[in-house]
Amino acid sequence: MEADFNKAEWSFFVTALKEEARDVLWKVGSTVEPETLLKSVMQDLEELGPKPESEETRTQEEIWKQVRERLLEAAYATRPYCVKCGECCSNGSPTLSIDDMNLFESRTLKPNDVFTLRKGETVFDSRLETSVPNELERIKIRETPGEKTCIFYQKWNRECSIYDQRPEQCRIQECWAPNSVAYTRKSPLNRRRLFEAAGDIWKIIEKHEERCSYEDLSREISRLAATKGQTVENILEFLSFDHHVREFVSEKLGIGAETLDLLFGRPLKDSLKFYGLTLDERKDGTFVLRLIEDQE
Ligand code: SF4
Structure with missing residues (x-):
């Protein structure tokens, strides 16, 4: 050569x-x-x-x-075992499996440490290196804003602050064998497991999923051009329902904004950027949907 x-x-x-x-x-x-x-x-x-x-x-x-x-x-x-290098912890937080439910019972995890990745929501697949619709609902530990670092990773000493009680994915995942399938076979934790026994809050979660699912949102957005914008009203209705459910639960049940992301996933309006759209509020309090390029 x-x-x-x-x-x-x-x-x-x-x-x-x-x-x-x-x-x-x-x-x-x-x-x-x-x-x-x-x-x-x-x-x-x-x-x-x-x-x-x-x-x-x-x-x-x-x-x-x-x-x-x-x-x-x-x-x-050269080192086929965990040496706590922090590489996985800096490249995306784990999603939880059913066996991690006890981490909430032991208070290792609090509701505002996690959020829900809803079915159909656009997520980045690091193996494929592209954005894809999420196939199964998952509960994910939050990441440091603007980074992919798990919130429990302490950069100053390169350690996990909950290492002895870390989630199953962190214990099973073998970073030294990226193609290992050990973890992907595990059953993911979801909101049904966490809240079905909770009565009213589960009914609200189910209604929210029924009225503004990601599948419905994606379908109506993909029909925007073909219907010459006629599906805009449906899209605004999904966004409005998502917004008002959060407001209602926050006011009536006194639940903080970060915990709402576990109950209802991240705000629907935040996902619009993946479709090249954004939502603006007019002075009169009504909303208007715009193509991102319209504003540039
Ligand atoms: S929980 Fe701990 S081991 Fe798992 S990704 Fe976060 S910092 Fe790393």
Whole structure:
């Protein structure tokens, strides 16, 4: 491979590889030397590395993504057990399984530590690296605003503040084997499990799901163009019901805004951005739905 490049290009690639290796080893908390890691995967890296210009179809970014993924995989293989590196904790909080219900009973988790990902809601699938509709309702631990870091991860000492009682996903997930299916077979916790025995609040949750589901919202939004905007009223009705249920439960039952996200999922209006829409309030208190590009 070296023969296809001039010396400067090759030496730059090797130096950059060493830096990447150092970085991924630090990330996963491995004590292996960067040179040792590189040696163990050099054959793979030579295949993944840049090809002569006439043969290369990938961008620089794509090449480095593939190289980095291979290095990360090799770095994890040097320590196939949890070393509390915090990498999973910084890349998305866990969703809960039925066996995690006891974490609410023991007060390890409070209602405002979690929220509901409703069925049909748009979520980011890190394996597919794209946004997809959520297939099954799930209860998820909150993340630090603007980040994907679990709220229980303490950056200052790189530790989980509930490590001994951490959710099942955190205990079972093997970061060093990203394709492991151990966790995905587990039964997810949902609102029915948590609230069905609670009487009135469960009835309100069911009514909310019936009157403004994500399936209905997506369907009406997808029909906007074909109906020349006639489905706008239906969409506004879903948004209004979602808004008023939250207000009603908050006022009548004294439930705080963050706990409402467990009862009813995140506010429906926040999901509009995934459809390229936004909701504005007029001076008279009525709402208007706009395409995001209309405002730019
Ligand atoms: S609960 Fe603890 S172990 Fe699990 S993702 Fe959050 S910080 Fe990490």
